[in-house]
Each structure stands twice: as C-alpha cells, then as structure tokens.
Amino acid sequence: MKAEKKKLISVIDIGTSKVTTLIGELKGDGTVGLLGVGVAPSEGVKKGIVTDMDKTAESIYQSVNAAEKEAGQVMVSAIIGITGDHVAANTSRGFTKVADPSKGVSAEDMRRAVESASRLLLPPDKQVVGIVEQDFSVDGHGGIRYPQGMSGGKLEVEVQIVTAATASVQNLARCIGKLKIDIESYELASMASGEAVLNEDEKEIGTVLIDFGAGTTEVAVFRNKLLRKARVFPVGSRHIDNDIALVLCTSAREAERLKLEYGMAYVDDSVGSEPVMLEHVGGEKKAQIPRGHLCEIIYDRVFELFKLIAHDLETDMPMSLTPTGVVLTGGGSQLPGITRVAEQVLGMNVRIGKPLYTGDHADQVSGPEFSTPVGLLRIAARNAMHRTVAAGSEGFSARRMLNEATSFLRGLFNKID
Ligand SMILES: Nc1ncnc2c1ncn2[C@@H]1O[C@H](COP(=O)(O)OP(=O)(O)OP(=O)(O)O)[C@@H](O)[C@H]1O
C-alpha cells in the first residue's frame, strides 16, 4: 500500500537573538505534530529588523538546515513572523452594498467589503503585509464572523490591517529568497505568541499579551477572540545587557552572563549584598560588586519598559477591557521577579505564558522564548485547514484574499531582485 504523503507546514521566526524554524505535519483533525526544530543564533538583526542581509540569510540557512535534518524533509515554503517598531496593526472599516439582497450576502460581497477596508492611504515607504479577520455587520447588526447567506442590504466589516516598512519587508524577503523558500504569508509575531500561550477564555474575556524578546517587546491585546491592538517597542532584554555593560564597564557578553546568572528584576534585600565577580572590558581586570547593584540596573530598565507599555495602553485600552490581566512571554520573561515589577507598574495580574503545545518534540519548544514560532505553526495549521475546506467551494476568506495579495507582492520583490 502506498504511504500517504505528509502535509507539511513550516514557519520561520527571525528574532534578534535566534532564528527558529519549525517543520510540522498537519494531521486530519487540524492539529499539528512537530517533525523538526532548528534554532540558530541570529546575526544581522537589530530590534527585529534586518541590518545585514548576508549574515541574516546565513542564520536562517543554519536554522532551516537543522530543522530539515531533524524532520527528514525539505522545506519549500514557510510562514514568516514579522516584528519591529515599523510594524503596526490598525483597525480599518469598509462597507459595500449587498449586490443581490434577495439572495443574501455573498462571498463576493464579503470580498468587496474587505477590499474597501484594506484601501488604506499609506505613505510610500509602508505596505500592507497582513489582514486579520474581524467582525462583519449586516444592516448595522455587528459581531458576525461569517455573514454569508444572511439577509440585508448593507455589509460592513472591521479588519485589522498589519502594515510594515516596505524596505524591511523586502530585505526579509530577499534573505529568505536566497534559500529558495517561498513565503506563504507574513504573520504578526505578537499575534502568533498570543496564539501559542493564551487559552480561549483569556482571548475571549480580554488579555494583554507582552512578548519580551531580545531586541523588541511586542504588545498585543486580545478581546472577544480578536486581536484588538498591536504595538512593537524597539526595546528588549538585550537593552538590559547594554545598560549593565555601560554602567559596570564590561562587555555585552559578560553583561548577559551576569543577567542570566545573578539578575533579578528588583532588589531583593536577602541577596542584595551578595558579592558578584565580573570581568571588565578586555577581560584583564576583575571587579566585585554587590548583587543589589546589578539588580538596580535591571530594575530601572524593566520599570521604564513597563511604564512605556502602561502609557501606551492607557491611550486606548482601559483596564476594564482586559480583566484577565497580562500574560508575559518571550525569553526575557524568565528574569526572576519580572512579574512583580510588571504588576506594580501595569496594575494588573501578570502570569508567565509558555507555549501550550504538548505533541512530538514539545520539550524542544517548551520555553517562553518559543512562543512566537509555536504560535506561527498554529496559524499555519489553521490557514492550511481553511485552504482545505475552502478548496473548490465558493467560501470567502480574508486570509485567502491576503494570500493572493502576498503572491502579488512576491511578484514585486522578484522584479526588484
Ligand atoms: N533566564 C533568563 N533570564 C533573563 N533573561 C533571559 C533568560 N533567558 C533568556 N533571556 C533573554 O531573552 C532574550 C531572548 O529572548 P527571545 O528568544 O524571545 O528573543 P528573540 O525572539 O530572539 O528577539 P526579538 O523577538 O526581540 O527579535 C535574550 O536577551 C536573553 O538574554
């Protein structure tokens, strides 16, 4: 009997500190089993943005290669996580007249409504990279996910449009293009992290997701199962290393070691006077400092970061909209005491979120630094299921429309290359 061909889904998360590639297999029930995990140190990425294409392409190659070897499969296409403070998600509204009210809302009406919502006036250096499906309303009655077939004369839609700096997207595309991997779509990294760590109640009732990475901190607000806001701050855990290096006159590498071995997000009196040895720049001179001094440097940076986030949330996301509080994830969330500082500044409950994946190879992606890639894999699985269901049907999917738009964009990149 001929073995059935595996349905592969692949994702790449290009972070500031590491590139993670996951290759999974889509199962019949829509779940995904991991086949291969590839993690490589990331070179050439700063604050989530490609600054050296050759180095980034090499890091991606290393990561993809490792995942392919473990999976025993070759990757031909992937979903890519996108981040950086040039990335924004904006709510946009569109509407259309229902073409034939006697037949109800058609897939074509839905497509037209989303298309009108995605006609944004963007500056020439920005482009649309994604559309996150939101609510439809028919004749003013909102909260409808799938209005197809419903009676009415006017169809309105609210979508979240993800935009990014054209140059950054092109650089990312060129790096991946060098490996002859097709880009299926770009997905917001914070949206992916939310998919990986939030449970259904948290997404429904209202939760703030914070992914504290190496070069960026991504904030995404979920409510009624929808993404309500997304923002990327160009500040990550590596900034703590820079502060330590500057104040204690040491290298960034030594600063990270101090953070990982002795760092805490606040000064704990019981360990504050503990001596910590460090190497000065050049590695010749050694010095001793009280651990409390190190923790003060860390506290200042973490406090400032949460202040920034609190200020940003205050503008349009009152706490009443996110009653479950904050879920903190990303590699930086492993800093001892960080939830305490986050609670103090944000005034909400804070828990640490780790990927909710329990299948094959789960031990390799169980830490909070893998929330984005695991979430991308979930999104990839969902997209693949949508494609399977929609294939041959007249069904509408904003994602499918986006896939078409992505192919168009890819055409443009090819021309530029
Ligand atoms: N136990 C720990 N305590 C404190 N910080 C940690 C710990 N483990 C990892 N980190 C920090 O987490 C950061 C890496 O996080 P992560 O892997 O989420 O970043 P990234 O995805 O590569 O970057 P970004 O998303 O910002 O582009 C590093 O700065 C690292 O020092």
Ligand SMILES: [Mg+2]
């Ligand atoms: Mg990250």
